[in-house]
Amino acid sequence: MRPHTTVYCAVSVDGFIAREDGSVDWLEAAGDASEEDYGYRAFVDSVDFLVMGRGTFETVRGFGAWPYTVPVVVLSQTLSPADLAEAHATDARLSTRSPRSLLDELGAEGARRVYVDGGRLVQSFLAEGLIDELILTTIPILLGSGIHLFGSRGREHGLEHQETRAYPSGFVQSRYTVRRSS
Amino acid sequence: MRPHTTVYCAVSVDGFIAREDGSVDWLEAAGDASEEDYGYRAFVDSVDFLVMGRGTFETVRGFGAWPYTVPVVVLSQTLSPADLAEAHATDARLSTRSPRSLLDELGAEGARRVYVDGGRLVQSFLAEGLIDELILTTIPILLGSGIHLFGSRGREHGLEHQETRAYPSGFVQSRYTVRRSS
Numbered sequence: 001m002r003p004h005t006t007v008y009c010a011v012s013v014d015g016f017i018a019r020e021d022g023s024v025d026w027l028e029a030a031g032d033a034s035e036e037d038y039g040y041r042a043f044v045d046s047v048d049f050l051v052m053g054r055g056t057f058e059t060v061r062g063f064g065a066w067p068y069t070v071p072v073v074v075l076s077q078t079l080s081p082a083d084l085a086e087a088h089a090t091d092a093r094l095s096t097r098s099p100r101s102l103l104d105e106l107g108a109e110g111a112r113r114v115y116v117d118g119g120r121l122v123q124s125f126l127a128e129g130l131i132d133e134l135i136l137t138t139i140p141i142l143l144g145s146g147i148h149l150f151g152s153r154g155r156e157h158g159l160e161h162q163e164t165r166a167y168p169s170g171f172v173q174s175r176y177t178v179r180r181s182s
Numbered sequence: 183m184r185p186h187t188t189v190y191c192a193v194s195v196d197g198f199i200a201r202e203d204g205s206v207d208w209l210e211a212a213g214d215a216s217e218e219d220y221g222y223r224a225f226v227d228s229v230d231f232l233v234m235g236r237g238t239f240e241t242v243r244g245f246g247a248w249p250y251t252v253p254v255v256v257l258s259q260t261l262s263p264a265d266l267a268e269a270h271a272t273d274a275r276l277s278t279r280s281p282r283s284l285l286d287e288l289g290a291e292g293a294r295r296v297y298v299d300g301g302r303l304v305q306s307f308l309a310e311g312l313i314d315e316l317i318l319t320t321i322p323i324l325l326g327s328g329i330h331l332f333g334s335r336g337r338e339h340g341l342e343h344q345e346t347r348a349y350p351s352g353f354v355q356s357r358y359t360v361r362r363s364s
Contacts, residue, residue: 013316013341013358014332015197026338126324134195140343140358142308144336150196154326156208159195161322161352170343174354176195176322 002103003111006133007122008043009149010171013138016146017119022059030139031169038137038173044070048111051102054079055147056118061087068092075102075121099125123151133177134159140170157181184285185293188315189304190225191331192353195320198328199301204241212321213351220319220355226252230293233284236261237329238300243269250274257284257303281307305333315359316341322352339363 010027011017018024044050047070052060054076060067065088072092074084084092095102099121106114116125125131136149158179166172192209193199200206226232229252234242236258242249247270254274256266266274277284281303288296298307307313318331340361348354 013318014336136195138356140341142332142336142339142341144338145334150324152327154196154324156326157324159322159324161348161354164346164348164354166343166346172343172346172356174320
């Protein structure tokens with residue numbers, strides 16, 4: 001069975017997930033000093049795999065240490081195992097599969113829930129109707145320019161709003177499920 | 183004194199205010215049959231003027247009847263009074279002023295609150311730091327493509343989250359104030 005897929009992402013009010021150079025300094029600056037993690041740890045603990053594309057991998061590589069405890073798949077046609085080693089990636093593998101084929105593979109391995117991260121990757125999964133759920137945390141800033149989460153060349157998808165929570169920091173998190181088209 | 187400016191707008195989860203041809207059928211389809219107006223009437227009653235650009239005017243013109251009771255300014259270099267007459271525009275005038283100059287003019291006329299509507303116009307007001315408040319109603323749909331509210335060539339603006347309300351229809355309305363840059 002194909003695993004359930006969730007996009008969990010922070011976006012600016014104007015819909016960007018990073019500046020044009022991939023940096024997320026604005027996101028760190030906007031966070032408060034509290035212990036609040038906006039459900040991130042509980043969410044990550046609920047998934048069997050995190051799937052990211054090259055763009056997100058390049059950002060994470062810049063962090064210096066590999067931040068994930070969950071198994072990761074980096075979907076890329078161009079990266080090599082040496083890139084993963086250089087990023088100190090542990091419990092991570094490369095794949096050149098299509099989104100659908102990757103999910104089928106992960107499902108065959110017993111994965112039930114998959115976290116899909118990154119702009120271009122999310123767009124390609126959406127284009128094939130392979131996203132089940134969106135958890136979007138809106139950060140109170142207009143970036144003006146950057147990398148869009150959704151882009152402008154996608155398909156239409158009806159969503160079902162599940163819940164919204166506003167935090168004292170001004171972050172607003174909404175959860176939507178994607179309606180299956182008939 | 184320059185009047186206080188508010189953007190009041192419905193956007194898809196992927197940040198579009200209309201399809202590429204300007205149509206908002208998806209917005210009408212998403213609305214429920216209840217009497218809920220998401221605070222629109224109270225908001226419109228609180229402003230002295232609504233300012234729109236040519237794009238929004240062209241959409242409104244297609245409605246067949248002029249839907250506004252509030253005084254309207256259509257900011258355009260190309261429209262003519264004949265266009266306004268054809269749209270059955272009442273209590274509406276054309277202006278070719280810059281955003282700043284228009285606000286100064288309206289302020290001199292005693293206007294205290296102005297509603298700024300439409301994608302390109304909002305972008306040009308934002309570019310000059312002339313927006314004070316955003317009231318954004320997020321509709322549970324991914325349109326995939328269309329006209330962005332904010333575009334990709336703007337300036338950065340810090341926002342202050344004021345309140346968020348989720349409605350039974352799945353619409354989520356957030357109000358932000360724009361931080362004044364020093």
